[in-house]
Structure formats: C-alpha cells, structure tokens
Amino acid sequence: xxxxxxxxxxxxxxxxxxxxxxxxxxxxxxxxxxxxxxxxxxxxxxxxxxxxxxxxxxxxxxxxxxxxxxxxxxxxxxxxxxxxxxxxxxxxxxxxxxxxxxxxxxxxxxxxxxxxxxxxxxxxxxxxxxxxxxxxxxxxxxxxxxxxxxxxxxxxxxxxxxxxxxxxxxxxxxxxxxxxxxxxxxxxxxxxxxxxxxxxxxxxxxxxxxxxxxxxxxxxxxxxxxxxxxxxxxxxxxxxxxxxxxxxxxxxxxxxxxxxxxxxxxxxxxxxxxxxxxxxxxxxxxxxxxxxxxxxxxxxxxxxxxxxxxxxxxxxxxxxxxxxxxxxxx
Numbered sequence: 001x002x003x004x005x006x007x008x009x010x011x012x013x014x015x016x017x018x019x020x021x022x023x024x025x026x027x028x029x030x031x032x033x034x035x036x037x038x039x040x041x042x043x044x045x046x047x048x049x050x051x052x053x054x055x056x057x058x059x060x061x062x063x064x065x066x067x068x069x070x071x072x073x074x075x076x077x078x079x080x081x082x083x084x085x086x087x088x089x090x091x092x093x094x095x096x097x098x099x100x101x102x103x104x105x106x107x108x109x110x111x112x113x114x115x116x117x118x119x120x121x122x123x124x125x126x127x128x129x130x131x132x133x134x135x136x137x138x139x140x141x142x143x144x145x146x147x148x149x150x151x152x153x154x155x156x157x158x159x160x161x162x163x164x165x166x167x168x169x170x171x172x173x174x175x176x177x178x179x180x181x182x183x184x185x186x187x188x189x190x191x192x193x194x195x196x197x198x199x200x201x202x203x204x205x206x207x208x209x210x211x212x213x214x215x216x217x218x219x220x221x222x223x224x225x226x227x228x229x230x231x232x233x234x235x236x237x238x239x240x241x242x243x244x245x246x247x248x249x250x251x252x253x254x255x256x257x258x259x260x261x262x263x264x265x266x267x268x269x270x271x272x273x274x275x276x277x278x279x280x281x282x283x284x285x286x287x288x289x290x291x292x293x294x295x296x297x298x299x300x301x302x303x304x305x306x307x308x309x310x311x312x313x314x315x316x317x318x319x320x321x322x323x324x325x326x327x328x329x330x
Contacts, residue, residue, distance in 0.1 A: 019135065020062060022062045024059050031065050044087050049093065050095065112126065172265060174260070175299075176227070177236055177240055178282040179247075179254050181203055182252065207243060210239055211230075227275075234306070237300050259274045259277040260299055281316075284324065291325070292326075293322065294323045296327075306328075307330045310325050
C-alpha cells in the first residue's frame with residue numbers, strides 16, 4: 001500500500017492515497033480503453049458499485065481500477081460471466097462493501113474519539129493512521145471470512161435443494177422469522193442518542209449471535225427488527241425461544257413471528273407469501289411471545305421441549321384469515 005502517515009487534519013486526497021494507494025491517473029473513458037472493456041459496460045459497472053458518474057475529463061481512476069476491469073474482461077472472455085451477471089455481482093459487491101465500510105468507520109470513530117467532544121485535527125489523523133495500520137491484516141481477515149461465508153452459503157443451498165432440482169432454485173422452502181422489539185417507538189423517545197444506539201446494537205448483536213449459533217442466516221436488520229431464515233423449522237423454533245430469553249435478559253421484550261413455506265431469494269433478501277405471513281404473525285404477537293403458522297406448528301410436531309398451542313383464528317392483512325399458534329417451551 002502506498003501513502004504515509006498523516007499528521008494534520010486529513011484531506012480527501014490523503015484519505016484516498018492511504019487506502020487506495022496510487023494517485024488517480026486516468027479518466028473514465030481512458031480506463032475503459034486500457035482495460036479493453038466497452039465504455040457502456042464500464043459505466044454500468046461503476047454505477048452498480050455505487051460510484052458517482054464523473055465528467056469525461058475528470059481524472060479519478062487509478063491503475064488498480066484498470067487491473068480490476070481487466071480481470072472482469074478475462075472472466076467474460078472465458079465465458080464465465082455475461083454482462084448482466086457482471087453488473088449484478090458488482091451491485092452486490094458495492095452495496096455490501098459500502099455498508100461494511102460505513103459501519104467500520106463508525107466503530108473506529110466511536111472507539112477512538114471522546115464522546116460529545118469536538119474532534120481535533122490530531123485525533124482525526126490518529127484515527128486514519130490507526131485504520132491504515134490495521135488495513136493489511138483486516139484485508140486478509142476479510143477475504144478469509146468471505147470465503148467461509150461462501151462455503152456456508154453453498155452448504156445451506158445444498159441442504160435445501162433436492163438433487164433433482166436446479167442447483168439454484170427459483171424458490172426455496174424455509175422457515176422465516178421476524179423478531180421485533182416491543183414499544184421501540186416509545187422507548188426511543190425516552191433515550192438519548194447514545195443510549196438508543198447501544199440498545200439497537202445490543203439487540204442486533206444478540207439476535208445475530210443466536211441465529212448464527214444454530215446455523216441460521218440473518219437476512220437483514222432494521223434497527224428494532226431482524227429477519228432470519230433457517231432450513232429446518234424445528235431449529236427455527238429453538239432460535240425463537242432462545243431469542244426471547246436472550247433479549248429479555250437485557251430488559252426489553254421481543255415478539256416473534258415464524259412461518260414455514262416457499263420463499264423467493266432475490267439479492268440476498270427473501271420475498272413471498274411466507275415472508276409476509278411471518279411479518280403479520282409478528283404484528284399480532286404479544287410481548288415476549290412467539291406466534292407461528294400452521295405449517296411450522298405441524299413441522300415442530302413432537303420436538304422435545306417445544307409446544308405449539310392453537311389460538312383463535314385471526315385476519316391477516318392481505319392474506320385473509322389465518323390459523324396462528326403460540327409457540328412455547330414444554
């Protein structure tokens with residue numbers, strides 16, 4: 001990596017040099033020509049990655065950008081990827097890394113700056129210097145974790161895909177769960193910004209730990225709500241029961257809705273009637289309770305330590321009248 005230590009208030013140019021390395025040398029037109037990638041495809045890739053469209057004469061690209069595009073061209077020439085797949089992969093990469101980078105920047109700033117104090121130029125320079133020192137090691141860890149997550153994703157896919165089906169099915173049969181913090185709007189009005197941030201991060205981290213420990217997948221977090229999936233409905237029931245206990249230990253209550261059935265995976269998210277049903281069941285759950293649909297209640301069956309009790313039928317917006325069950329420990 002290029003660049004040196006920053007001693008004063010960091011400039012945009014210094015930040016870019018520390019993390020990216022070489023200084024920009026090329027325009028967007030020139031970088032496409034050097035890489036041998038059509039200009040229109042290059043622009044679609046940059047947009048998918050989340051980068052702003054620059055003027056034709058703006059010098060904003062480095063030799064590393066050229067090398068990256070050359071790799072893309074090599075994959076396309078080898079017949080491994082087509083234009084649409086390249087752009088979709090670029091969008092997945094851009095959106096994921098943008099959130100990761102923002103999240104890590106917030107963590108570093110929060111860890112190194114005194115709360116409620118105006119940061120000095122020296123403090124900002126120290127943050128940047130520390131981040132730069134950690135970059136090589138983190139880069140290696142990032143690649144390792146990414147490979148491990150790819151392996152986990154492939155394992156999950158094989159576990160829920162019949163050998164007679166396509167390897168990437170358009171629909172999967174999964175248990176879908178929403179966990180929602182109770183009275184979050186009211187609580188958020190009573191807490192200052194720091195306490196609210198701690199509440200949200202604590203909820204999301206504990207939920208993520210429980211889901212991961214049972215081999216489930218955290219699909220997304222929405223502050224006061226998390227969405228997770230797991231192939232086995234019995235495992236989903238155990239995750240929900242443990243989530244209620246884990247969150248309750250920290251004070252707030254959580255309510256959970258679970259449904260089991262076909263879902264449509266799109267861009268890392270899940271969609272479909274099963275997802276909508278889980279959300280509706282969460283809305284009717286009382287604090288500290290778990291409401292499941294009939295499919296999941298039936299699948300749980302004689303699972304030791306788990307009981308599903310039928311309650312009165314309820315209307316669910318957009319889904320008609322549904323038969324919910326309360327899930328609890330036996």
